[in-house]
Amino acid sequence: MNCRILSSLYIRANGEIVCDCDAGKGISLGKVFSTDEWSISDIFDNEKYQHIRKSFSMGIPPWKDICINCGLFNSGELFVDNLKNKQIKNIQIETSLKCNLSCGGCRLGINQRPLPHLMNLKIYERLLKSCVESGFKVENIEFCGNGEPLSHPNFSEFVRLAHSIIPEAKQTLVTNGNWDYNKSLKDQYLDVIYVSCDGLYQSSYEKYRVNGSVSQALKFMADVKSSKKPKLPIVIWKYILFDYNDSDEELISAQKKAVEIAVDKLMFVFTHTPHESKRYNIENSQEIPLVSPIVSNFSMEKLTRITQVGKPLNSNDSRNIESSNEISRKTYCVIDDVHISDNNFITIQGWAMEKEGQSIKSISIYCDDQFIGKASFGLREDVLRAYPELKNDTSGFILNHKLSKPLNSPTKIILQLMTNEGITENFSVKYLFG
Ligand SMILES: C[S@@+](CC[C@H](N)C(=O)[O-])C[C@H]1O[C@@H](n2cnc3c(N)ncnc32)[C@H](O)[C@@H]1O
Structure with missing residues (x-):
């Protein structure tokens, strides 16, 4: 509380x-x-x-x-x-x-x-x-x-x-x-x-x-x-x-x-x-x-009052997310917050961009393999301040989605990032709710 x-x-x-x-x-x-x-x-x-x-x-x-x-x-x-x-x-x-x-x-x-x-x-x-x-x-x-x-x-x-x-x-x-x-x-x-x-x-x-x-x-x-x-x-x-x-x-x-x-x-x-x-x-x-x-x-x-905050299963740090392609990774992706609010809405937010700083073309989000929706993008001046060389202040992403049924705990959240060249990278992290 x-x-x-x-x-x-x-x-x-x-x-x-x-x-x-x-x-x-x-x-x-x-x-x-x-x-x-x-x-x-x-x-x-x-x-x-x-x-x-x-x-x-x-x-x-x-x-x-x-x-x-x-x-x-x-x-x-x-x-x-x-x-x-x-x-x-x-x-x-x-x-x-x-x-x-x-x-x-x-x-x-x-x-x-x-x-x-x-x-x-x-x-x-x-x-x-x-x-x-x-x-x-x-x-x-x-x-x-x-x-x-x-x-x-x-x-x-x-x-x-x-x-x-x-x-x-x-x-x-x-x-x-x-x-x-x-x-x-x-x-x-x-x-x-x-x-x-x-x-x-x-x-x-x-x-x-x-x-x-x-x-x-x-x-x-x-x-x-x-x-x-x-x-x-x-x-x-x-x-x-x-x-x-x-x-x-x-x-x-x-x-x-x-x-x-x-x-x-x-x-x-x-x-x-x-x-x-x-x-x-x-x-x-x-x-x-x-x-x-x-x-x-x-x-x-x-x-949108928060009723449950998701906690990463294996780490306190949700930055520690697994990429499908760790070595030749083309993108950065960080989840800052996953929570569920009063009316059973899940919010997933963070930031993502290509390695050279270009904005990501799209992010599709899945919970336990069920497609939830596409994230929208927005301002993140704090990311620009932390990585000024990447020159990107619009790397923020957010998805709000009404859940039709409660999530499992843990739930595997998968972010599928599509680069401007059409390359797809998956990031996943398991979250506990409760
Ligand atoms: C009460 S206003 C006062 C500040 C300033 N005069 C203005 O109009 O933005 C403060 C905030 O309340 C928000 N606000 C005003 N009426 C609202 C309403 N009916 N529903 C939601 N937000 C409202 C405004 O958008 C603004 O962000």
Whole structure:
């Protein structure tokens, strides 16, 4: 049993630290203050955090009725306390509760939240400095919450401070894109920008993104990718599938537009909120008409809570997979994660590429010799960072598939890789589930 609360921090605009951004967002775990004495270590040792640790180590959900309704609660995952190992995977910062749009998801109730609605830069600075003083390694700082991060008048200062206090942390922004990119960022650089743009046509887009302009959101993405800055962020167009923006025509035209404005990824998102798409969902995601390889899918966590994590039978390291052709191997292939979620979906993900760095043509996946499906490809900047000489940042692969019956334990998972020259290589590894 696990969730990400002992790997991450979620800070609201008023400095309150809450139990992440889903069902637990009403539970306060502490507050950040700007005084020099304030320390993140004191927060992580407080009664609430001790209660979370104790509960998980006993296999009990920390907040019984809340955790079972939380999309981030994974009953089948092993308990890991990353904070004890001085690692914070993500600090999520709600720079501003204000917004220029009025979307259904945020509209209800946010203005009743306690003031201030703009985060004070002093408490943010204290938070980052305290993480460093207490010896935490921070992997990512994500500007996202309720409201709109770029509506903070000093947004670029948040980015600058993070670069100066924790330069090694990646910085990610989630925005509605109804802004001028250059004015918002000034001379600052972000690593990844998600732009929430749910539709290609104004008439469908504005049904959820009330007061928004789709052409402005598209221009924002195009401006990021055509900027003259020395390093360009990865841009991910996040497109939630509703029943008013899911026609095949609009989905295909959106893909063409994404290629035209040079975004790195177009992510179709399955939601469970009102007006969710009835045509496409997690169960028939492979039927979405595709005209571009930059498309990927993502499901809201509530639809994919992990119930079982696969463990390699012979090794703790799933990199140690057997190739059918070890000596003259033409490809690399690594499985990072195999898990099964609530609704009997298996997810298999990792990365693969040809030995000289070219992308693999296709990956067919089998479980105990039963064909499960073909993986889709996506971004893996971490692989590019580890092997820069191979010059490939799109070696990621993922397959989500609904199982018709439970898997055996162990199950032999076979990945059949096809190179661009038509050579086939098989990789297999046995996984235990339970
Ligand atoms: C609440 S928004 C706030 C940040 C920013 N203003 C924006 O629009 O992206 C944060 C995230 O929630 C996601 N979101 C909003 N409404 C949603 C819905 N009905 N279903 C799934 N995700 C949703 C957005 O795509 C975005 O990634």
